[in-house]
Amino acid sequence: MLITSIPLLLSYLLAASDVVFSTIPPLLRGKWHTDISARSTSSYTLVFPGTGTGPTDRDGSIQGSGYLTYTVVSNATYNVAACLQFCDSVSGCIFVNLYYEFNNPGLVQSNLKCSLYSINHTAAEKTNRGGQQLAPLPAGLTYIQQSSGYSKSPTVTTTTTTATTSTATTTPSSGIKRRKPDPWLGR
Numbered sequence: 001m002l003i004t005s006i007p008l009l010l011s012y013l014l015a016a017s018d019v020v021f022s023t024i025p026p027l028l029r030g031k032w033h034t035d036i037s038a039r040s041t042s043s044y045t046l047v048f049p050g051t052g053t054g055p056t057d058r059d060g061s062i063q064g065s066g067y068l069t070y071t072v073v074s075n076a077t078y079n080v081a082a083c084l085q086f087c088d089s090v091s092g093c094i095f096v097n098l099y100y101e102f103n104n105p106g107l108v109q110s111n112l113k114c115s116l117y118s119i120n121h122t123a124a125e126k127t128n129r130g131g132q133q134l135a136p137l138p139a140g141l142t143y144i145q146q147s148s149g150y151s152k153s154p155t156v157t158t159t160t161t162t163a164t165t166s167t168a169t170t171t172p173s174s175g176i177k178r179r180k181p182d183p184w185l186g187r
Contacts, residue, residue, distance in 0.1 A: 043153050044084050048123035050099065050146030059147040060126035062097040066119035073098070073112040083114035084150060092118040099147035105135045120151050 051059050071086050073079050080098060087093040095117040102111050130142035 043088075044096070044150040045153055047095075047120070047149040047151050048126070050148040052145050057145055058129060059099065059144045060130075061099045061101070061113070061128045061144050061147050062115065062117065062121045062125050062149065063128040064117070064119075064121050064125045066095070066117040066121075068093055068116040068118055070113050070115040073114050075112055078112065078146065080148075080150070086114055087116050087150075087152065090116050094118060094152045095120050096150040097121070097147060098150070100145045101130065101142055102145065103130075103135065103140045103142045105139070121149055123149070 051057065068090055071083075073083055078098070083096055083098050087096045093116045097113075097115040097117065099113055099115075100111045101113055104111065126147055128144065130144050132142045133139075134142055
C-alpha cells in the first residue's frame with residue numbers, strides 16, 4: 001500500500017508547488033567552456049568566477065538562504081545564457097549559481113546545475129563542497145567544480161519631485177504684513 005501511494009503523493013506535491021525541474025537544451029556543442037568571456041550577459045553581473053577544472057581541483061556551490069529551485073544544463077556546454085534565461089523565468093530570482101556536480105547518479109545526463117536564489121550571495125558562501133556518498137561503493141564521493149555566481153543587475157527607477165514654496169503675505173488685523181514661514185527651512 002505504501003509503494004502505491006508514493007506516486008500519488010509525488011503528483012500531489014508537484015501539483016501543489018511552483019518548483020520546476022527541467023533540462024535546458026544545449027545552444028552550443030563541444031567541450032566545457034571555461035573562458036570567462038563566454039559567460040558574460042548584459043543584464044547580469046559576474047559576482048565570482050568558478051575555479052578548477054583539473055581532476056583534483058575542487059570548488060563549492062552556494063549553501064545559503066533564498067534558495068528557489070534548480071535545473072540541469074547540458075554537459076556539452078557551460079551555457080550561462082540558458083541558465084540566466086531560466087532565472088528570468090522564475091519569479092523572485094535575482095542570483096544564479098552555475099556549477100558542475102560530479103559522482104551524482106541522480107542527475108540525468110548532466111552534471112551541470114543551475115541553482116536559483118532570491119537573494120545575492122558571495123564567494124565566501126561557496127561552502128557546499130560535496131562529499132556525499134550517493135552511489136554504492138566503489139563510486140566516489142560527490143564533488144563540485146567551476147562554481148560561478150551571477151547577480152541580476154538592479155533596475156534603476158528615477159523619480160523627479162518638484163517642491164514649491166509659497167511666499168504670500170497676509171495682513172493681520174493690526175495692519176502689519178508678515179511672511180509665511182518657509183516649510184523647507186530647518187529640515
